[in-house]
Amino acid sequence: MSDRDLSTVVPRLYLALPNSVPADFTLTGDDSPVESKLAGDLVVLYGFDKGTHFRLANGGDLKELATTPAELHEKAVENLNSLPLHLEFHQGDDYHMVTAGGDHEATLVFHSAVLEFLADQVPGKLVVAIPARDLFLVASSADPRHLAALQRKVNELIETAEKPLSGLLYTRDVISGEWSVLSR
Template sequence: MTESDLCTRAIAYLKPVEQDSTPAISLSREDSPVFQPFTNDLLVSYVVDAGDRLAFVQHRHLDKERVSVDQLHSMAVSNLQALAEEKLVVRQYGAIYVALMGGNFEASLLTLDVMWTHWYAHLAPDGFVAAAPARDLLAFCDASSVQGLVELRQVVERSWNCDHPLHPHLYRRTGARWQQSSITH
C-alpha cells in the first residue's frame, strides 16, 4: 500500500474511547492516528483498507497531503457513503433492523447522516435507537418500539465476547447526533 492520497481514500471508522488513560505506547503527534469525538464513549478514526488490515490515517498524512481534520472527516464519510451505496443491506429481524455491509464498517454507519435522515428515516418515525457493540454489528429500531428496545439489548448481550468490541450501550439519535441512551422501557 502506498501512502500517497491516503486522506482521499480514508473511510470513517468508529473506535471505543479507552477508559484506561495510560497509553500502552507513546507516539509523536505525527505518528498518532487522527481521532475526533463522536459520542462520550466513541471516537471517529480514519482508515484505509490495506487488503489484509486497516491502516490508520495519521497526523503526518494530513500534513503531507495538506488536508485539515474537517476535510478528512468529510472525505471519509463520503467514502463510507459510497461503500454503503455499493454494499449495504438492511434486514428486518423481529422488531429490529440489522445493517450488513461486509464486516468492518457496520458500526461506523452511525456517522453517516444520510442513512438516518433519508435512506431509512421511514423505519423510525419516532426516532432511532441503535446498538453498535462491535465494529461489524449495527442494529436499530424505532425509539417507540418497546419490543425493539428489548431485542436491541439482547443483541448487546449476545455480543459480549465478539471481535473488535466497541461498547455495550444503546444510542439514541437526537437531531443529528447520537448519544448514549438512558431509555429504560
C-alpha cells in the first residue's frame, strides 16, 4: 500500500496558531499541510492513517494523487463516516459526552450519522465543545444553564488536556452544514 492512499485519509482537527510571531522557516507548497478552516480557532488537516500515527497530507500528496483540497476533504469525511467506530454516548445532567475509541472524537463534527443522532437527543440547537482531540461534548442551546455548565467543564478540561484544542462552543447550521462559534 502506498504511503499516499486516499482510502486511508481522514480529517484531523488542530488549533489554529496565531501569525503573531515570524516563522523560523517556511514550507514550500509541496511540503505545506493541506488545511481548511472549520470555525473559530479550529482548522482541519488531513491525515493518512498509518495504524500507529497519522501522516499529514501536503501539497505534494495532492499532486501525486491528482486531487484537489475539496476532493481530499470530501474523501476524508467519507472515510471517517465509514469507519467502524466504537461509539459510546455518556449522558449527563447538563451536557453529554461521546467517545469513539480515542482517535476520532474531535472529528465527530464531520460524522453525519452521529450528528443527526445527537441533534435528535437535544431540544433546540446542538452545541458542541471540543476541548481536546479525544473529547467531544454536547449540550442543548435551549437551556442557558446547560451551556454555562458545558463552558465551565470545557474551561476545566482544556487546562489539563494532553492534546488541548478549543475552549469555544460551536453550533452547526442544519441546512448548510457549516460550523460557527456559538454567539451568546
